[in-house]
Amino acid sequence: MATTLHLLVFFIISFAFVFNSESEKTFRPRSLVLPVQKDGATGLHVAKIQKRTPLQQLPSVVDLNGRFLWADCEHNYLSSTYQAPRCHSTLCSKAGSHYCHTCSTSARPGCHNNTCGIVAVNPVTRHGAIGEIASDVLSIQSTQGSNPGPLVKVPSFLFTCAPSFLLQNGFPYGAQGVVGFGHTPIALPTQLASHFGFPPKFAFCLSPDPVNGVIFIGDGPYIMLPGIDLSQSLRFTPLTVSPRGEYFIEVTSIKINGKVVPLNISSSSIQKTRVGGTLISTTAPYTAFKHSIYTTLVQFFANELSQVPQVTPISPFALCFNAQNITSTRLGAGVPTIELMLHGPNVSWSIFGANSMVMARPGVLCLAFVDGGLNPLNDIVIGIYQFQDKLLQFDLAKSRLGLSPTLLSYQTTCGNFNFTSTP
Numbered sequence: 001m002a003t004t005l006h007l008l009v010f011f012i013i014s015f016a017f018v019f020n021s022e023s024e025k026t027f028r029p030r031s032l033v034l035p036v037q038k039d040g041a042t043g044l045h046v047a048k049i050q051k052r053t054p055l056q057q058l059p060s061v062v063d064l065n066g067r068f069l070w071a072d073c074e075h076n077y078l079s080s081t082y083q084a085p086r087c088h089s090t091l092c093s094k095a096g097s098h099y100c101h102t103c104s105t106s107a108r109p110g111c112h113n114n115t116c117g118i119v120a121v122n123p124v125t126r127h128g129a130i131g132e133i134a135s136d137v138l139s140i141q142s143t144q145g146s147n148p149g150p151l152v153k154v155p156s157f158l159f160t161c162a163p164s165f166l167l168q169n170g171f172p173y174g175a176q177g178v179v180g181f182g183h184t185p186i187a188l189p190t191q192l193a194s195h196f197g198f199p200p201k202f203a204f205c206l207s208p209d210p211v212n213g214v215i216f217i218g219d220g221p222y223i224m225l226p227g228i229d230l231s232q233s234l235r236f237t238p239l240t241v242s243p244r245g246e247y248f249i250e251v252t253s254i255k256i257n258g259k260v261v262p263l264n265i266s267s268s269s270i271q272k273t274r275v276g277g278t279l280i281s282t283t284a285p286y287t288a289f290k291h292s293i294y295t296t297l298v299q300f301f302a303n304e305l306s307q308v309p310q311v312t313p314i315s316p317f318a319l320c321f322n323a324q325n326i327t328s329t330r331l332g333a334g335v336p337t338i339e340l341m342l343h344g345p346n347v348s349w350s351i352f353g354a355n356s357m358v359m360a361r362p363g364v365l366c367l368a369f370v371d372g373g374l375n376p377l378n379d380i381v382i383g384i385y386q387f388q389d390k391l392l393q394f395d396l397a398k399s400r401l402g403l404s405p406t407l408l409s410y411q412t413t414c415g416n417f418n419f420t421s422t423p
């Protein structure tokens, strides 16, 4: 009798154990979700990354073209799961580091001998510093598209441990580092997709307000309240990647009010020289055009709005109006629509008032584009202001960018993801 009972208990325990570990093993999220918030002072967006043991929230500046995640390790790095791979190991070469790091002070996270080093760059100031490549736990919420689900873990997420001084200039208050989404082996989406076995895709839906916007890592559905699946609304254009892992699209022409602006885009240097095309950036607050394109565009836009009196421009903008003279509509200020025409059937990046006009000072509305200078590295850099309340899906498997119309046209916004967790 006792033996039978023992056996039974044994079976129940082992069944429960197997069942438990199986369900943990088989829970494969198909998509992950990251809350992201605009910093009012800098216009940059900050994601709430959760790392280390015990788990700690690390606000990190979102850098679409960043090569990896880097964080300040010099202060308050407390974690029982920190590890640093040895130099010349496979993990170091995966991270692109062939350099042996040494450190003369006492050992701490970020300071060891014979680990590997890599240059971390502050995308705002362009200052760089050598950091130690390390791994630690990263946690992130899974999703089925409409609410965050269970938290999932990557036990050995590779990142760079940077010195504190790299944080100092022009950074949002409280940010601890930078999270990179570039097309590189250790960028956040690459590591998450390969760890969980889903296709390398991610989507940005950034909110202009202090409410949370959302970054999805993995495939759709991407659902905003009151239940709109944005993955159904995407139009696609080819996405090119530079050798440094930065994302480019090709703008073939620009229309204002449906009229083609006389620019030499397709025949000019935009496609032919340098890495080619138009860079998309989350560290540029506004879209910047090369000087010659900028002046033509501003002039054309002003002519299309000639009935509205201009006021003295407020730097860095070149064209401003008295806000009282411009009607407001559901899609923002009632001004001519600007369309960046892209490669692909019927695909364009339409910019309505909410994304083309900025209240530079109370009562003064300015055209929200800036002069990129005479000889910029990229002729067009699409900045954050032009893609807020729009969903951009970066599909790295198919090398294409999916663009949604402005969410305002569906009477929703990027602030409308339901962040209430469901089990």
Ligand SMILES: *[C@@H]1O[C@H](CO)[C@@H](O)[C@H](O)[C@H]1NC(C)=O
Residues within 6 Å of the ligand: 102, 103, 104, 105, 106, 107, 108, 111, 112, 113
């Ligand atoms: C690294 O090696 C140097 C020279 O051997 C030594 O002085 C230093 O303390 C070591 N650093 C660490 C962090 O162990």
Ligand SMILES: *[C@@H]1O[C@H](CO)[C@@H](O)[C@H](O)[C@H]1NC(C)=O
Residues within 6 Å of the ligand: 262, 263, 264, 267
């Ligand atoms: C465009 O380029 C062509 C040939 O390079 C040149 O003749 C023309 O003047 C240019 N047009 C403008 C508007 O710059």
Ligand SMILES: *[C@@H]1O[C@H](CO)[C@@H](O)[C@H](O)[C@H]1NC(C)=O
Residues within 6 Å of the ligand: 307, 308, 309, 322, 324, 325
């Ligand atoms: C612009 O607004 C000002 C202030 O409301 C008003 O006095 C002026 O008549 C307006 N001009 C036009 C052209 O609408």
Ligand SMILES: *[C@@H]1O[C@H](CO)[C@@H](O)[C@H](O)[C@H]1NC(C)=O
Residues within 6 Å of the ligand: 345, 346
């Ligand atoms: C492109 O737009 C035109 C006119 O609206 C339409 O006739 C055509 O079917 C569209 N093509 C595609 C591939 O969507």
Ligand SMILES: *[C@@H]1O[C@H](CO)[C@@H](O)[C@H](O)[C@H]1NC(C)=O
Residues within 6 Å of the ligand: 147, 225, 418, 419, 420, 421, 422
């Ligand atoms: C958000 O999701 C929660 C959990 O599913 C639900 O109870 C709540 O009603 C949702 N909020 C809205 C505004 O629909």
